[in-house]
Amino acid sequence: MTTAAATVPRAEARVSSGLWRDALxxxxxxxxxxxxxxxxxxxVTVAVLAPVIAPADPLARFTWNPPSGPPPGPAANHLFGLDRQGHDEFSRVIFGARISLFVGVISVIMGLAMGGVVGAIAGAAGGRIDNVLMRVVDVLLAVPGILLAIGIVAWLDRGLVQIMLAVAATNAPIFARLLRGSLLAIRESDYVLAARALGASGPRLLFRHMIPNALTPMIVAATLALATAIIDVAGLGFLGLGPPDPRTAEWGTMLTDSTVALRSAPHLIFFPGVAIIISAIGFNLLGDGLRESLDPRLKR
Structure with missing residues (x-):
């Protein structure tokens, strides 16, 4: 019995390794x-190397002539032009990537942790506990994500930590339902039934056999959630619920500042808007590719 029980993890490890290589x-x-x-x-490179890449301090102010005119557009000395306060727009877009990346990644990790705990408890326990937890998740999913984030930030006050909590709260119900559904399907699989027959305990079944095999959809969902998180962070900034310091280089806040001079200085909305779109497209494309690569049913 001991030999047979030890054989199951080794066989699973070999199969799992082959599947990951095939997916790659x-x-x-x-x-x-x-x-x-x-x-x-x-x-990521721009965000990490922002102090090296940026040609100017994002808080430094430059002047233009005439001072009463609209902020100048792209030029050789200021690639993306200047904003209404005289800040170099190129430098602010670059430093804005740092906030979007940091807040996006941390909020998705927090959402994974919160949703993963709820989904694991619901999927493993089943019965009344599963029913109660999923009804709470249904209520949260019924509320549009941006409205839920606005309510949380307005309640907790503005700040990066509050923004991360708000964005995490919009993603947590999605992760919870996804993990719970995967666990419900996996717990009746042959390898789980075999491990249970060999005497594996409940926690061992959950953490050794079930959760690792439910990670594939979670990885895809987390990648796609990063795109949504970047858009949500920018949306909160655009609505005036971004970082409390108005001088902070954040893409959504930059879009808000640009609306005052939209016709006379369209470059102010163009460049941060393009940065948001490109970063979101990148995570969406990777997420779709991961879904196709990790789903064996799509194997050609």
Whole structure:
């Protein structure tokens, strides 16, 4: 019995390793996914190396002539022009990537943690506990994500931590329902039934056999959630619920400032808007590629 029980994890490890290698090969043949990976790589590089890449301090102010005229557009000394306060727009877009990346990644990790705990409890326990938890999740999913985020930020006050909590709360119900559904399907699988017959305990079944095999849809959902998180953060900033310091280089706040001079200085809304679109497209393309690569039913 002991030998048979030890054989199950080793066999699972060999199969899992082969599946991941096969998925990686399919991903590397997926051109849209590679494009998304390239866009994400540029986004991350710009965010990490912002102090090196940016030509000026994002808080430094420059003047133009005539001072009463609209802020100047793109030029050789200011690639994206200046904003209404005289800040270099190129530098602010670059530094804005840092906030979007940091808040987006942390909020998705927090959402994964919160939703994962709820989904794991519901999927493993079943019965009345599952019913109660899923009804709460249904209520949260019935509320549009941006409205839920606005309500949380308005209640907790403005700040990066509050924004991360708000965005995480919009993603947590999605992760909870997804993990719970995966666990319900997996717990009747042959390998789970075999491990249970060999004497595996409940926690061992959950953490050793069930959750690792439910990670594939969670990875895809987390990648797609990063795109949504970037848009949500920008949306909160656009609505005036972004970082409390108005001088902070954040894409949504930059869009808000640009609406005053939209016709006379269209570059103020164009460049941060394009940055949001490109970063969101990158994560969406990668997420779609991961879904196709990790789903064995899509294997050609």
């Amino acid at each position: 090969r399919r991903l590397l043949r997926n051109r849209p996914a590679l494009l998304g990976l390239f866009l994400i790589g540029v986004f």
